[in-house]
Amino acid sequence: MDIAERYHALDAQVYPWFEAQWQRVVKLHDSQHLPHALLINGMPGLGKQAFAEALAGYVICHQPRDGRACGQCRSCQLLNSSGHPDLYFLAPSDSGKAIKVDQIRELSDFMHSTAQQGGYRVVILNPAEAMNTSAANALLKTLEEPGNDVLLILITHQLGQVMPTIKSRCQRVDCHPPQLAQATQWMVEHLELSEEEAAQLLDVVHGAPLAAIEFKEAGHRALRGKFLVALKELLQDKSTPFEVAASFHKEDVEALLSWLQGLLADVSRIKVGGAAAPIRNRDVQKMLNSVAKYTSKDRIFTLVDTVQQERLGVARRQNPNKQLMLERILIDWRDLVRTE
Numbered sequence: 001m002d003i004a005e006r007y008h009a010l011d012a013q014v015y016p017w018f019e020a021q022w023q024r025v026v027k028l029h030d031s032q033h034l035p036h037a038l039l040i041n042g043m044p045g046l047g048k049q050a051f052a053e054a055l056a057g058y059v060i061c062h063q064p065r066d067g068r069a070c071g072q073c074r075s076c077q078l079l080n081s082s083g084h085p086d087l088y089f090l091a092p093s094d095s096g097k098a099i100k101v102d103q104i105r106e107l108s109d110f111m112h113s114t115a116q117q118g119g120y121r122v123v124i125l126n127p128a129e130a131m132n133t134s135a136a137n138a139l140l141k142t143l144e145e146p147g148n149d150v151l152l153i154l155i156t157h158q159l160g161q162v163m164p165t166i167k168s169r170c171q172r173v174d175c176h177p178p179q180l181a182q183a184t185q186w187m188v189e190h191l192e193l194s195e196e197e198a199a200q201l202l203d204v205v206h207g208a209p210l211a212a213i214e215f216k217e218a219g220h221r222a223l224r225g226k227f228l229v230a231l232k233e234l235l236q237d238k239s240t241p242f243e244v245a246a247s248f249h250k251e252d253v254e255a256l257l258s259w260l261q262g263l264l265a266d267v268s269r270i271k272v273g274g275a276a277a278p279i280r281n282r283d284v285q286k287m288l289n290s291v292a293k294y295t296s297k298d299r300i301f302t303l304v305d306t307v308q309q310e311r312l313g314v315a316r317r318q319n320p321n322k323q324l325m326l327e328r329i330l331i332d333w334r335d336l337v338r339t340e
């Protein structure tokens, strides 16, 4: 396999809820007791892949400091830029598919070669349960004679589906969801959520913070799609500002306003640069072109100002009636293209 295909940008992070596991593997490594194979086990959405990548970075680093990779040496530089020749990522070729025996054979070649930067060679295989039987059997052979200075990090989200023979040859690192208080605090700090929102979101995803981020993003994508349709229908008089405000005011209004702000910025770009102007919201280019065509710069700027003000108000929790505020903004949006 081409080396470039094996790389991806490193996301090496030890989330605070993995600190105990991290200390344990670092201690094993520093006392030269790190086994050849680790099986990182836990539910999805905890950050196990990032943990594995951080560990790979740590053992590959030439001069780790204070239990972390130095970030400066040649190895760290490679890891953080184009990729490191001694780190091998293995995953199904399509997500949801099996890891096949041919993939394991290529992996064995890598494991039995010599490290190009001197030191460890590391494999991150994710997820272990995706190996079909022949792939798992081929990996077993590799595990019996792993070669020197090789670390194989297997990640599993479903321990029950990993072959027992594989399990028995790996040292397990069990990862649990963080305590609610720790997870909540982390989410409040990193996602600009209130404690209550964070706790609610964590509930939905069984306490896995990264799954909560994904869930929130997926929800936002869907909400944006619905909002864009509603904006278009307003311009076409298929609905009224009152109706749209009524159906959206309980959603993430701050996000709605920020999207609207982005759309208006695009409209002014088109107004200035014509239909060929580079815009951000290309999925609604047609709508934006037609708004730009029928509106004036003054109307756009007035609405941009209003949206900006109201957005600030939402962030500071100063809007007593979000539905009414949204309705007023939507009237202005619709009126962008109305002739007096």
Ligand SMILES: [Zn+2]
Residues within 6 Å of the ligand: 060, 061, 062, 063, 064, 069, 070, 071, 072, 073, 074, 075, 076
């Ligand atoms: Zn380093």
